Amino acid sequence: MLDAHKAKDDLQQILSEEEYRVYYNQTKGFIETWWEKAKDWIAKQLEKILPSIDSANGAAGPVLIGVIVVTIILLVIIALFLVRNVKRNRILKGQKPLQSMKEINWSYSMHLQEAGTLEAQGRYEQATRHLFLALLLYFHEKEWLEARIWKTNWDYYEELRKINKHCADQFYDLAAFFDEVTYGERTITKEEFDQFRTRTFEWLEQGPTHQEGRLENRS
Numbered sequence: 266m267l268d269a270h271k272a273k274d275d276l277q278q279i280l281s282e283e284e285y286r287v288y289y290n291q292t293k294g295f296i297e298t299w300w301e302k303a304k305d306w307i308a309k310q311l312e313k314i315l316p317s318i319d320s321a322n323g324a325a326g327p328v329l330i331g332v333i334v335v336t337i338i339l340l341v342i343i344a345l346f347l348v349r350n351v352k353r354n355r356i357l358k359g360q361k362p363l364q365s366m367k368e369i370n371w372s373y374s375m376h377l378q379e380a381g382t383l384e385a386q387g388r389y390e391q392a393t394r395h396l397f398l399a400l401l402l403y404f405h406e407k408e409w410l411e412a413r414i415w416k417t418n419w420d421y422y423e424e425l426r427k428i429n430k431h432c433a434d435q436f437y438d439l440a441a442f443f444d445e446v447t448y449g450e451r452t453i454t455k456e457e458f459d460q461f462r463t464r465t466f467e468w469l470e471q472g473p474t475h476q477e478g479r480l481e482n483r484s
Contacts, residue, residue, distance in 0.1 A: 362440075371398075376395045383395065397465070403468065
């Protein structure tokens with residue numbers, strides 16, 4: 266009990282010491298100073314954009330707070346977007362879509378047939394895999410890329426990018442969704458699968474004549 270009282274007395278002594286109070290005040294002062302400077306800067310920018318707003322009157326306060334809140338929300342959204350892209354790129358660079366010789370030896374029409382069977386069973390994640398492999402082998406057949414077991418989707422993206430950047434970006438979106446479902450173990454709804462299937466069939470159903478107008482011949 267004596268030790269507890271002594272510890273309490275020692276703590277009170279530390280808190281009452283000038284050095285601690287100076288440090289606390291300096292820290293508090295720095296935060297307050299930074300906050301005031303930030304508000305002043307935002308207020309000046311508002312005055313430039315909206316000259317009718319006087320930062321000195323009461324109406325400017327709510328507007329200023331609103332701008333700060335919106336700015337914070339935008340920064341959070343941008344941060345989440347960047348994190349998501351980094352995660353996607355990491356998956357694209359690390360995983361290989363073709364896992365066996367059987368998968369690469371199937372024609373793209375065989376993968377489409379298997380995707381349809383799995384879709385009818387409600388197995389949308391597995392159906393997504395075969396739809397994407399069908400697209401990949403379709404590209405291989407048209408010589409837009411070279412399908413190999415050791416290649417990642419990032420490798421395929423880079424191959425397409427050398428031919429046509431717009432089409433490569435479209436492939437990137439499909440590959441990112443495929444990787445999230447296949448390797449991220451993401452469960453998808455029928456609506457999400459239908460959207461993926463629609464985008465995939467835009468490539469497969471339009472045929473080589475339409476697509477070759479967008480993709481330059483390798484030769």
